Structures are given as structure tokens and as C-alpha cells.
Amino acid sequence: MEALTAQTPGAAEDLGVSNSAIEISQVCKRFGRGSQVLKDVSLRIAPGEMVALIGASGSGKSTLIRTIAGLTPIDDKSDCESRINIFGESMQARGRVTGRAGALRARVGVIFQQFNLVGRLSVLTNVSLGLLGQVPHWRGALGRFTRDEKLQAMRALHRVGIEEQALKRGSELSGGQQQRAAIARTLVQGADVLLADEPIASLDPSSARRVMDILSDLNEREGITLLVSLHQVEYAMRYCPRTVALRDGEVVYDGPSAALTPAFLGELYGAESKELFLPGLEEPGEDRPEPTRLWDPHAMNGGSLPSDNVAVAGNA
Numbered sequence: 001m002e003a004l005t006a007q008t009p010g011a012a013e014d015l016g017v018s019n020s021a022i023e024i025s026q027v028c029k030r031f032g033r034g035s036q037v038l039k040d041v042s043l044r045i046a047p048g049e050m051v052a053l054i055g056a057s058g059s060g061k062s063t064l065i066r067t068i069a070g071l072t073p074i075d076d077k078s079d080c081e082s083r084i085n086i087f088g089e090s091m092q093a094r095g096r097v098t099g100r101a102g103a104l105r106a107r108v109g110v111i112f113q114q115f116n117l118v119g120r121l122s123v124l125t126n127v128s129l130g131l132l133g134q135v136p137h138w139r140g141a142l143g144r145f146t147r148d149e150k151l152q153a154m155r156a157l158h159r160v161g162i163e164e165q166a167l168k169r170g171s172e173l174s175g176g177q178q179q180r181a182a183i184a185r186t187l188v189q190g191a192d193v194l195l196a197d198e199p200i201a202s203l204d205p206s207s208a209r210r211v212m213d214i215l216s217d218l219n220e221r222e223g224i225t226l227l228v229s230l231h232q233v234e235y236a237m238r239y240c241p242r243t244v245a246l247r248d249g250e251v252v253y254d255g256p257s258a259a260l261t262p263a264f265l266g267e268l269y270g271a272e273s274k275e276l277f278l279p280g281l282e283e284p285g286e287d288r289p290e291p292t293r294l295w296d297p298h299a300m301n302g303g304s305l306p307s308d309n310v311a312v313a314g315n316a
């Protein structure tokens, strides 16, 4: 299926290779003898963009994010130049992860739904672990950081609003606080591209908004390029000017998030589109009226997300 694309400020066509923060070209991925999980995915994300990646469960969001981060090798296709570049430097090419161990990887921070903090270590040490690529191996392994390094970690914790939690163990923080600590770790790492794989899927609505506000602020104020996979399209519309939609490993839409009406998503995903909306909204249907929205997706700055007492089933 040919992807629907619409021009957005950072959308691919008008960009040269060198000014892309992330450039993905003809990427395919198959695990073993299984079916193809990514099918010829190509897209470019300009520096400073905040782009949502949406798609039903199993559509390939996590796999795509892992390939961009160099955590999962892409397939080697003899008939084309499959590659992933970060700021013009090769992260993957022809089936091999080529990203240089230090510099390029340090520029790409990844956060996951499960936060991935070390529960028994202090929050400060967890955040300092973002420096692992920059300090001598033995010091990092022993968790010995200098005063300056700890100050750097404290500044990052302050940036995400949880500096007062610094000396608690990672496991003592709430989910939202753990995710903010994980974001702080990528700041300490020096990442200027942040890949977030369903960063709010395990959070209550209030914590989810807080985390998305922080990501959005980092994007706006510090120009960090963000690709964030989201299960629920309301958040994509609220926070990300551009959305890339995957279906069965293919890009089926790349354009303004504001175009993602229930009817349009129904066209793209059929019955699967139901799982892309927050529970509580009416399901898209041919002869139903436009669903009553809890917020106005077109008021990108003025709209507010559903209040905290709106249940998000399965995300407790």
C-alpha cells in the first residue's frame, strides 16, 4: 500500500540528507523465518521535530524504534541501499549496525514503557549511569561518579522536576517519577535525539500528561528531536505536529497529526482503529455522528487532555 503523506514543516520531501536528524531508507526487518515486521520503511525527521509514531499492537513501532537506536539490526537487502542515518552518520547499513560505539550512540537516547531503572540503586546513580559512555569503564561499573558528574545528574533531575527524589532508590519512585528519571538519564547522556517507546502506556493520565509536557518542553526549548510511539492518538494530536502511522510494518500515513480524525483512522486501520483511542470516546462508525471529544484536537495549544478521573483501561 502506498503511504499517504502530507507536507509538514519537517516532512521528508524538501529535506536534504545532511539536514535530517533521523533518516530511514528502505528498511526491512524479519525475525528468523517469521513474517516481515518492517516493510520498506522510509522516512526523514528534521532536527527539532517532535513526531508521533502510532499503530495497533504488533504493527512494528517498537521494532522500528529499536532499529533506529541500533539495538536491532535491519535486514540486508541486496537490491537496495537500506540504511539508517543519525545526523548524516551511519547507524545501520546493509544489515549491520555501524553506529560508532561512543559519539553517535550517545546522541540517541531511548526510553521505554518499563522505565528501565535499576531498582536498588539511588535515583542519582541511575541518572549518572547516562554518563557510562563518557567515564572510564571501571568507574561506571562501580557506580563511582565525581562531584561534577553528580551535579550534572542533579541538574538533569531538576530539569524534569524530581531533584528532591535524588537519594531514594529507583524502586521507591512512582511510575511517572521513574519515567522522568529515565528522561533525565538521557539528558546526562547528552542525547539530542530521543526515541520514546510508549513512554506513557503504564502511567495514569496525570502522570502521562506530565511526562509528555516534559518531552514537549525539551523539544521546544532544547531542540531535542523526538520520535515517540504512542498507543493513543489523542496524545499524538495534542503534542506532536506530525504523525507517522504504521500498519503491519508499513508506513500508511505521514503528515499532520490534526488530520487523524476517527473517520480517517477508521479508513487506515478498519476495526483496529478502536484501540487507538482513549476509552470513553465513541467508536468511529459509518453512520455515527462525530464522536464527542473530551478535548479539542485542533486547538493544539489550547486543548487539554482528559482529566485525571478518566479511566484508562489496562494502563494502571
Ligand SMILES: Nc1ncnc2c1ncn2[C@@H]1O[C@H](COP(=O)(O)OP(=O)(O)OP(=O)(O)O)[C@@H](O)[C@H]1O
Binding pocket: 031, 034, 037, 055, 056, 057, 058, 059, 060, 061, 062, 063, 064
Ligand atoms: N525479537 C523478536 N523476535 C521475533 N518476533 C518479534 C520480535 N520482536 C518483535 N517481533 C514481532 O514483530 C511484530 C511487531 O512487534 P513490535 O513489538 O515492533 O510491535 P508494536 O507495534 O511495538 O506493538 P505493541 O503496540 O504491542 O508494543 C510482532 O508480530 C512481534 O511478535
Ligand SMILES: [Mg+2]
Binding pocket: 061, 062, 063, 197, 198
Ligand atoms: Mg511496542
